[in-house]
Amino acid sequence: MRIHLSSVFVDDQEQALRFYTDVLGFAKKTEVPLGDDRWLTVVSPEDPDGTELLLEPSGHPAVQPYKTALVQDGIPATSFAVDDVHAEFGRLRERGVRFTQEPLEMGPVTTAVFDDTCGNLIQIVHSE
Template sequence: MKIKLNSIFVDNQEKALKFYTEILGFVKKTDLPAGDYRWLTVVSPEEPDGTELLLEPNQNPVAKTYQAGIFEQGIPATAFAVENVQAEYKRLQMLGVTFHSEPTIMGEVTMAVFNDTCGNLICLADKSAGV
């Protein structure tokens, strides 16, 4: 068994697609009409057939409440692995991304948390021991 699809609630699919592709560097994988919305997924260019991230509209009141609640508590909605958190932190800062925490070493993992502009906090993590 493996994970093929993970979803993240977004307040605007078009804005999310722009952020996740133009800023983070993901690639659009699927874009199909789904009623008033779209079945819209992105993937890592490093793994085009890997796990897809569904940019799911948060129009359901329960979804909005959940998304707002974890954001307010500072809980990331998901995490992305990078080779070097410090380098990615600097690159994303230069692109105007707002970070809620700077790269922090936690044991063998370095992590940083940013705002995806679509209602979520996202964690970047690497496994470079002793960074």
């Protein structure tokens, strides 16, 4: 069994697509119109057949309280693995990404947390 798809709730799919592709560097994988919304996924260009991230509309009534609570408590909605948190932090900061947690080393794990501009906190992590 493998993880095929994961999702993150986004306030605006078009804004999310721009952020996740133009800023973070993911590649659009799937786009299927579904009424006012889309089935919209992105993947790592390093693994185009790997796990897809669904940029899921946050229209369900339960989503906004959930997202608000996570952000207020500083809890990331998801986590992305990187080779070097410090390097990725620098690259993303140069692109205007706002971090809520700068790189933090906790033994063999280093993390940082940023705002995805779509209502979520996202963690980047590297383990030695």
